[in-house]
Every structure is written in structure tokens, then in C-alpha cells.
Amino acid sequence: MTNKIQRNVFLLGNPNSGKTSLFNAVTGERRRVGNWPGVTVQKLEGTAKTETANLTICDLPGTYSLTPATPEEEVVLKTIDEAVTGCIVNVVDIANFERNLFLTTQLIELGIRPVVSLNCFDSFTRAGGSIDLQKFSTFTGTTPFPTVARTGEGTQNLVEFIGKPELTCIDDSTSCLSLPQVWLDAAEEALNLKNLKWISATPAQRYGALVDLIKLQPEQVVPELIEIRQNLAKKLSEGRDNPVKTTNLACELASDRYRRIESLIASCAIVPGKNIPAWQEKLDRVLTHRFLGLPVFAMMMAWVFWTTFSVGEIPMGWMESLVEWLSDFVQVNMQEGLIRELLVGGIINGVGGVIIFIPNILILFFWIALLEDSGYMSRAAFIMDRMMNSIGLHGRAFIPMIMGLGCNVPAVLATRIIDNRFQRLLTMLLIPLVTCAARLPVLVLLCGTFFPENPSTWMFTLFFVNLLVLIFLGQTTSMLFRTTENSPFLLEMPPYRLPTPSSVFHMLYEKAAHFIEKAGTVILAGAIIIWVLSVFPREVPLSFDYESELTRLRSNEATVETTEKIAMLTRQREIEQMEGRYMARLGKFIHPVMEPLGFSWRETVSLIPGFLAKESVVSTLSVLYLPYSDNLGDAMRKTGMTPLTAFVFMMFTLLYIPCIATLGVIWRESGSMRFTVLSLLVYFAIAYIVSYVTLKVGAILQTSPNLAWFEGLVIITVALAAGWYLLRTFIVTISGSRCKSCSSCSSCPSRGKSDCSGG
Amino acid sequence: MVRTTVNLSELPEGSTATIRDIDALSPTSQRLLDMGFVPGTPIRAVKRAPMGDPTTFEIRGYQVGLRRSESALIDVEIKPDDK
Structure with a gap:
């Protein structure tokens, strides 16, 4: 076993073509997850061995075409030159032949001869389709392999083949999918300019020349190309009734590719007339039904939610007792000291x-894997899209958002079901604003402490404000970035399929391992x-020698008086020590920033451990307020906290920061430190602004006693709505286009094309 | 034979039409073209979502959901006998 060759294999194909299933079937467990250099797109790499070669297999992001619409798809184009030095496996879903061959056509045009995996071959033949592989191979110049990646059928032959030493991916001979001469001539001219x-250009350079030729927007066209484009259009117009315009070149090229594909299929395959079986159509009719669709979806969501968070509590209890047992064990068996x-x-x-x-993550992803693999996820996105779109989100964002009510951490992980990166980040940004179950006891505690008379009213108010903030942030962010974001909404409805245990297992294993390895370290740190x-610091300089005084008192007779004094002194020492620690010093240092909100330094300090878990806010406060009263609420009132500042403080606590676990997964899932820090700043700014506005509005309301709290709520709502409206007008003004809902004027349904002046 | 041209976003549920034209100026159009929305292709509006948007279309043997903002880029021709 010497002389084995090393080869890099790249899997390329449409979304839903079974690329990842093929990857799983070929690599098994030998894989690692990384990032593509320069972009925060997940890179999946694995290995496989054959008699003759060691293969490194890389799963490229799924794409419909080489022309990128998202950062994920840009990766494909950037990798193509590297990929041709190894081997490209083009995964083609044969049950969806025409559209999948589009990418194949693009590859062949550039002189690439991929190994074609004709995937989902079983459902193709079952539906009555057949293909002459010999003819397909001769006509296209590629080597086709029928595969069923879900079961692994046929993949062995494929792997054996790509392990052959003599295999090459580059071949410039003409095939029936190659570019017509007219286009080749024009592309040659465009390349000559550079x-x-x-003949000597790399695939990426060839592709660049073609893209330059067919640029849609006239203002993007390089001036030197104008003449070439006009000549091309003229040549294409020969023998036609309507002359081809240069703006239609993109359309011409796409049509031409599909004509080539159609004639190829006609010459070598029989494609079943109806790809979608009747039972699937019936199922679809129920699941996306006007009246039934939503209740069915709601029921499924309720089931997923209940199993994830209620049933999940049982194993969570085991884990908690395990941790407790472990710390007890250490407490008992180790010497007292810093290490313990x-x-x-x-x-x-x-x-x-x-x-x-x-437990939460595993259960949630078990259901997500089932929903995704069965094809229902796309239907769910389809019925929820309108609602989610109203806060600027994709239909698929509904599941992560609703899971956020249980816990933000699995919810952030669940954003991976959104393929579009921008949409995924936006959803991640919004999830921490969904009040998770862990924040509820904190709210109950705070409301109960500050407003013992009617805690539920105040809790409702807090929830309402939180919801408003969520909608507001979603609206503004999606609006701010809509101008830069031009990837279209395309929601493919894959056929319903039975999920396989292996793909569910892979999903669960990957998620849990990934979470522990990546986010776990951040949370621990x-x-x-x-x-x-x-x-720290361990030794705090004390204003008074407590130790000697305490020893003196303890040696005295144990009267009621001395016991009380001892208790008081111990308490005072505890407070002084706490004040001396770095946390309190940090709190006092940042206190001037928080002062406008009416917080004392104690509240500011208590916010710092709240970063770890919000319930620590309450426990820290109660220690800091001990000298005033045993009852936290009383103590705070004594030191001058009004119900209004208490309310503002609660609001701030609710909004200012997600817990560290959520931040950890946001960092790891987004793959971007910058995004994490920015979103942290956004939460903080929002918390600050909302609290400040509430404080001021509340102060005004208090001077006019006739106004009740709900009227204050109305005022805040109106203020937010007005703010949103103003911001929107502002953005529309600076971006120069009047109507934001459509991507260009000619697509705008409400306006005539003539009176459009903007973009 | 009378042929009517309508916007794809107004194609009634269940009816079939042929793509006539696609807005060449929108950046979204390239992707639609690549996915097979080229002139001359038959297309069927399968189902509108419960809240009125998006709509699923069947084209070239697969189904895809488009929002109004995307389907509005496409003009289709309805033949009377298709209805």
C-alpha cells in the first residue's frame, strides 16, 4: 500500500440534491467542521479511503447556479479553480433533472468535466423514468453514476471511480452542453480585453468573462464591453422576428442553456411526466390548507415545544443532581483553599x-431533523412566511423564535435551518429579546419584591414592552439592510420523504458535539x-478590625445582646468584603453611566453577575441591601427607590444582555466576534434608551395623577411607533427610493413604470 | 385565439400559464432565470399560503414558493384553453 495518491474531492450541487447525504454515506464519521477562510460559512470536510487513493472530501455549500446570491454561494465560485485540480462530484437530483442540470451545464461550459452522481435514482425509476447512461456519458463527456445517497446505494462505485489515479476534471472538447460558438467568440473577446x-484561462476567469457579458444592470457594464455586447446581441438576433436587446443577454443565455438541457434529456432519458406523486399533492393540500394548515402547524409546534422543554426537564434534573453531587464530593474530600x-x-x-x-438541544434537534428531512419544514416556512416577513424575517425563522420562549440557547442553534446568512444573523439578533423560561422566575421575583400588591399587571407590562422592542428592532434592521441584501426569496418545496435514522443521528451527534466543543468553552470561560x-482580591482592607472584635465578643457570655452584635458584625464584614471585590469596584466604576437611569451603585453592581445568569441580580442585590433590612423590597424603598425606578430597573434587567450561554452560542454560530460584540452593544443601547424613555415618561405621568399606567403604555407605544415611522422616512430619504417593498421600479405593482425616478 | 398577459403574482391558484417576460433590471432576476424561469416555460400557480403570500409555483417538474416581490418580476401569458 505505498504510492497511494492524495486527492481533494469537492461535492457540488443544488440545495436538497442529497449532497450532504452523499457526504455522510461516503465519509461516515471521519469528518471535521471548520470555516471557509475569510468568510463565516461552515465548511464540512471528511475523508475516505480506496484501494488507490486517500480522498479528502469537502461538502461545498448548496447552490442552484454558479452566479452567487449569498455569501455561501460565493464560496463555490471562489473554490472552483482549486477544485478542478482535484475532482468535482456534481450531485444531480435526477428526480428534478432539468433544473439540476443547469449547474452541470455551467461547469461543462467552463471546460470542467465533473463526475456526475445521479442521485435519488430510486424515486426516478419508481416514477417510471429511465436513462441511457452510455448516451448521457457520450453526449456530456462526463461519467454518470446512479446513486441513492440516503441508503448509500451506488456510492461505493462512485468512490472507487474518483480514487482512480488517471482521473481528470478538465477537458475542453465540445459536448452537447458546451457553449454555442457565438457565445464562445464573445467570451474570447471579453477575455482578450484582460x-x-x-484556451489558457482558468474556469473562474472564463466564468468572469461570461458574467461581464450578461450583466443585468446597464450601469454595471464595463464601457469596453458595450460594443462586444451589441455585436453579440446582433448575432443572436439573426433570423428572429424581435431583435435581442443587450439587457436581455442574461435571459438569452439562460434560455439557451435550458434548450441544450432539454435536447440532451430528450435524446437520452425518459423523464416521468409527473414528478410529484398524487398522495403528496393530497398531503400538501391538507398541510398547507387555508384553514387547516395553521392549526396543524401550531399543534406540531406545541408538541415539539412541550417535549423539548417539559420532557427535557427530566434529564435536566439528573444533570443538576450530578453537578450537585460532584460539588458536594469535592467539598467533602478536598482541603479548604482556593483550588477547591x-x-x-x-x-x-x-x-x-x-x-x-x-437534553433540550438533543430533543429539539431530533424534531428539527425529522421535520427537515421529511420536507415539512419548507411547508411550515411557507405558511408562516407572511407573518414573519412583517418583522423582516424569513418564514423559517418561526421555529427558532418560538423555541426562544423555552430557552434561547437551542433557539440560536436552531437558526441553522435558515439557509440565508443575513436572515440567520437577523434571527439570531432577535432571539435574545424573546423572554425565555429562565427569565420568568427572575421577573416574578422582581415584580413580587417591588410591587407586592399587583405583580402580574407589571409583568404583563414588561412583556408587552419587550414585544414592542422585538418588533421594532426586527423592522428597523431588516429595513436598514434591505438595500444591500438582494438575495431573492426562493422556497423550494422538496418532495416528502421518509427520514432515515442515519441522517437524524448525524444531525444530533454533530449538534451536541459542536455545542460542547465550541460554545461550551466560551460558557465555561x-x-x-x-x-x-x-x-478576588482575596484580602480586602477592612475599615475595622472585625476579627478581633468578633473573637472578643465570642469569648464573652452568650447573651441575646452579644449574639445580635455578632450577627451584625459578621454581616457588616461580608458587605465590606463584597464592596472591596473587583466586581463591586467595576460596578462603581461604571456607575456614572447608569446614574441617569436612577440606579444606585448597588443596582449597577448587581447587573454584572446578571451577565452569567439573571437570577444572580436578585441574590446580589439582597446581599448589598442587607444593612438596611432583611426584606429586599423594604430595604430598597428605604434607600429611596421609587416604584418608577424599580420598574425601570426591571425593564433594564430584562433587556440589557442575554445570558452568557446565549452569547456563547451566538458567537460560535455566527462565527463572528464582531457580530456578537455589535449585538451586545445593540441590546445594551436598546435597554438604556427604553429605560430612559420610560423613566422620563413615567416622571411626567407621576406629576399628573389622573393618568394610570396603561395610559403610559399607550404613550410609549405611540412614541415607538412614531420613532419607527421617522426612522423609516429617514432611510427611504437617504437611500433615494420611495418604495421599499420591491427590488426595482418595474416590479412595483402599485406604481406605473413611467413615474418611477428612483432605483 | 385571444391571449392575455398578466403578472405572475396575479395568476389565479390552480391555473397554468407560459412565461413571457422577466424584468431584466432586478438583481433577483438572474437567480430566477438560473432556476428555469425563462420565457416559454409553462408554469402553474399551485397554492397560495393561508395568509395570502407567498405562493407555490410548479415549474420544470419542481415546486417553489415565491413572495409577491419575486413573482411580480415575471409576466405570463394565459391561453384561454388553459384555464
């Missing part, structure tokens, strides 16, 4: 904070940092 020749404290307070606590999410802040 001192290149078609670090183990218990920092590490065991932190690890517990990571593994506690695993955060837990340790907060722990360090709260216990």
Missing part, C-alpha cells in the same frame, strides 16, 4: 451550566471570569 485567452473554591464555584458550576442544555471577579 490579456487572457479562453475554583473547582466548585468556577469549574463545576460552569460545566454544569454547559451540560444542562444538552465566562463562568470562571465572573467567579474570579466576585472572589
Whole structure:
């Protein structure tokens, strides 16, 4: 077994063509997940071995065409030159032959001869289709392999073939899918302008020349190309009634490609007339029914939610007791000291904070895998799209958002079902504004502490404000970026399929491993940092020698008076120590920033551990307020906190930051530190602004006693709505186009094309 | 034979038409063309979503959902006998 060749294999194909199933079938468990250099797009790599070769297999992002519409698809184009030095496997869903061959055609035009995996061959033959592989191979110059990636059928032959040493992907001979001479001539001329020749240019350069020729927007066309384009249009117009305009070149090229595809299919295959079986149409009719569709979806969501968060509580309980047992064990069996404290307070606590999410994640992704693989996910997105679109989101964002009510962490992970990167990031940005179940007890505690008379009213108000903020942020962000985002909404409805255990298993394994490895480390590090802040410096200079005084008192007779004094002194020492720690110092340092909101330094300090878990806000506050009263609410009132500042404080606590676990997964899932920091700033700014506005509005309301709280709510709503309207007008003004809902004027249904002046 | 041209976004549920023209100026159009929305292709409006948008269309043997903002880029021709 010497002389084995090394080869890089790239899987290329349409979304839903079974690329990833093929990847799973070929590589098994030998894989790693990374990032494409320069972009935050996930890169999936695995290995396979044959008699003759060691293969490194790379799953490229799914794309319908080489012309990119999203950053994921740009990766494909950027990799193409590297890919031809190895081997390209073009995964073609033969049950959807014409559209899948479009990408194949583009490859062949550039002189690439991919190995074609004719996937989903079983459903193709079952529907009555047949193909003459010999003819297909001769006509296209490629080697086709019928495969069923879901079951692994046929993949062995494919792997054996791509392991052959003599295999090459580059071949410039003409095939029936090659470019017609007219186009080749024009592309050659375009390449000559850059001192290149078609014959020696790389596939990416050839592709660049073609793209330059067919640019849709006239203002994007390079001036030197205008003449070439006009000549091309003239040549194409020969023998036709309507002359071809240069703006129609893109349309001409696409039509020409589809004509070639149609004649290829006609010459070598019998495609079943109806691709979609009747039972699927019937199922679709029910699942996307005008009246039934939504209730069926709601029921499924309720089931998924209930199993994830209620049934998931059982294993979560086991994990909690495991963590508890472990820390007890360490407490008992280790000597008292800094290391023990670090183990218990920092590490065991932190690890517990990571593994506690695993049951939720596994259950949720089990259902997501089923929904996705069965094809129902696209239908769900289809029926929810209108509603989600109203806050600027994709229909697929509904599931992550609703899961956010249970816990933000699996919800952020669930955003992977959204293929479009911009949409995925936007959903990630909004999820932390969904009040998760862990925040509920904090709210109950806060409302109960500050407003013992009617906590539920205040809780409802908080929820309402939170919802408004969510809608507001979604609207503005999607509007701000809509001008830069031009990827179209295309929601493919794949046929219904029975999910396979192996693909579900792969999904679960990958998610759990990925979470522990990537996000787990961030969460653990955060837990340790907060722990360090709260216990260091070890020795705090005290204003008074408590120790000697305490020893003196303890040696005295144990009267009621001395016991009380001891208790008081211990408490005072505890407070002084807490004030001396880095956390309190940091809190006091940033206090001037928080002062306009009416917070004292104690509230500011308590916000820092809230970063780890919001319930720590309450526990820190109660320690800091101990000298005033045992009852936190009383103590806060005594030190001058009004119901209004209490309400503002609650609002701030709710909004200012997602917990560290959520931040960790956002960082890892977005793959971008910048995005994470920016969204953190956004939450903080929003919390600050909303709190400030509430404080001011509330102050005005308090001076006019006739106004009740709900009228204040109305005022806030109106203010937010007005703010949104103003912002929108502002954006429309600076971006120069009047109507935001359509991508260009001619597509605008409400306006005549004549009175359009903008974009 | 009378032929009527309508916008794809106004094609009634269940009816079939032929693509006549696609807005060449929208950046979205390239992707639609690549997916087979080229002039002369038959297309059927399969189902409108419960809330009125998007709509699924059947074209070249597969189904795809388009929002109004995308389907409005396409003009189709309805033949009377198709209805």
C-alpha cells in the first residue's frame, strides 16, 4: 500500500440534491467542521479511503447556479479553480433533472468535466423514468453514476471511480452542453480585453468573462464591453422576428442553456411526466390548507415545544443532581483553599451550566431533523412566511423564535435551518429579546419584591414592552439592510420523504458535539471570569478590625445582646468584603453611566453577575441591601427607590444582555466576534434608551395623577411607533427610493413604470 | 385565439400559464432565470399560503414558493384553453 495518491474531492450541487447525504454515506464519521477562510460559512470536510487513493472530501455549500446570491454561494465560485485540480462530484437530483442540470451545464461550459452522481435514482425509476447512461456519458463527456445517497446505494462505485489515479476534471472538447460558438467568440473577446485567452484561462476567469457579458444592470457594464455586447446581441438576433436587446443577454443565455438541457434529456432519458406523486399533492393540500394548515402547524409546534422543554426537564434534573453531587464530593474530600473554591464555584458550576442544555438541544434537534428531512419544514416556512416577513424575517425563522420562549440557547442553534446568512444573523439578533423560561422566575421575583400588591399587571407590562422592542428592532434592521441584501426569496418545496435514522443521528451527534466543543468553552470561560471577579482580591482592607472584635465578643457570655452584635458584625464584614471585590469596584466604576437611569451603585453592581445568569441580580442585590433590612423590597424603598425606578430597573434587567450561554452560542454560530460584540452593544443601547424613555415618561405621568399606567403604555407605544415611522422616512430619504417593498421600479405593482425616478 | 398577459403574482391558484417576460433590471432576476424561469416555460400557480403570500409555483417538474416581490418580476401569458 505505498504510492497511494492524495486527492481533494469537492461535492457540488443544488440545495436538497442529497449532497450532504452523499457526504455522510461516503465519509461516515471521519469528518471535521471548520470555516471557509475569510468568510463565516461552515465548511464540512471528511475523508475516505480506496484501494488507490486517500480522498479528502469537502461538502461545498448548496447552490442552484454558479452566479452567487449569498455569501455561501460565493464560496463555490471562489473554490472552483482549486477544485478542478482535484475532482468535482456534481450531485444531480435526477428526480428534478432539468433544473439540476443547469449547474452541470455551467461547469461543462467552463471546460470542467465533473463526475456526475445521479442521485435519488430510486424515486426516478419508481416514477417510471429511465436513462441511457452510455448516451448521457457520450453526449456530456462526463461519467454518470446512479446513486441513492440516503441508503448509500451506488456510492461505493462512485468512490472507487474518483480514487482512480488517471482521473481528470478538465477537458475542453465540445459536448452537447458546451457553449454555442457565438457565445464562445464573445467570451474570447471579453477575455482578450484582460490579456487572457479562453484556451489558457482558468474556469473562474472564463466564468468572469461570461458574467461581464450578461450583466443585468446597464450601469454595471464595463464601457469596453458595450460594443462586444451589441455585436453579440446582433448575432443572436439573426433570423428572429424581435431583435435581442443587450439587457436581455442574461435571459438569452439562460434560455439557451435550458434548450441544450432539454435536447440532451430528450435524446437520452425518459423523464416521468409527473414528478410529484398524487398522495403528496393530497398531503400538501391538507398541510398547507387555508384553514387547516395553521392549526396543524401550531399543534406540531406545541408538541415539539412541550417535549423539548417539559420532557427535557427530566434529564435536566439528573444533570443538576450530578453537578450537585460532584460539588458536594469535592467539598467533602478536598482541603479548604482556593483550588477547591475554583473547582466548585468556577469549574463545576460552569460545566454544569454547559451540560444542562444538552437534553433540550438533543430533543429539539431530533424534531428539527425529522421535520427537515421529511420536507415539512419548507411547508411550515411557507405558511408562516407572511407573518414573519412583517418583522423582516424569513418564514423559517418561526421555529427558532418560538423555541426562544423555552430557552434561547437551542433557539440560536436552531437558526441553522435558515439557509440565508443575513436572515440567520437577523434571527439570531432577535432571539435574545424573546423572554425565555429562565427569565420568568427572575421577573416574578422582581415584580413580587417591588410591587407586592399587583405583580402580574407589571409583568404583563414588561412583556408587552419587550414585544414592542422585538418588533421594532426586527423592522428597523431588516429595513436598514434591505438595500444591500438582494438575495431573492426562493422556497423550494422538496418532495416528502421518509427520514432515515442515519441522517437524524448525524444531525444530533454533530449538534451536541459542536455545542460542547465550541460554545461550551466560551460558557465555561465566562463562568470562571465572573467567579474570579466576585472572589478576588482575596484580602480586602477592612475599615475595622472585625476579627478581633468578633473573637472578643465570642469569648464573652452568650447573651441575646452579644449574639445580635455578632450577627451584625459578621454581616457588616461580608458587605465590606463584597464592596472591596473587583466586581463591586467595576460596578462603581461604571456607575456614572447608569446614574441617569436612577440606579444606585448597588443596582449597577448587581447587573454584572446578571451577565452569567439573571437570577444572580436578585441574590446580589439582597446581599448589598442587607444593612438596611432583611426584606429586599423594604430595604430598597428605604434607600429611596421609587416604584418608577424599580420598574425601570426591571425593564433594564430584562433587556440589557442575554445570558452568557446565549452569547456563547451566538458567537460560535455566527462565527463572528464582531457580530456578537455589535449585538451586545445593540441590546445594551436598546435597554438604556427604553429605560430612559420610560423613566422620563413615567416622571411626567407621576406629576399628573389622573393618568394610570396603561395610559403610559399607550404613550410609549405611540412614541415607538412614531420613532419607527421617522426612522423609516429617514432611510427611504437617504437611500433615494420611495418604495421599499420591491427590488426595482418595474416590479412595483402599485406604481406605473413611467413615474418611477428612483432605483 | 385571444391571449392575455398578466403578472405572475396575479395568476389565479390552480391555473397554468407560459412565461413571457422577466424584468431584466432586478438583481433577483438572474437567480430566477438560473432556476428555469425563462420565457416559454409553462408554469402553474399551485397554492397560495393561508395568509395570502407567498405562493407555490410548479415549474420544470419542481415546486417553489415565491413572495409577491419575486413573482411580480415575471409576466405570463394565459391561453384561454388553459384555464
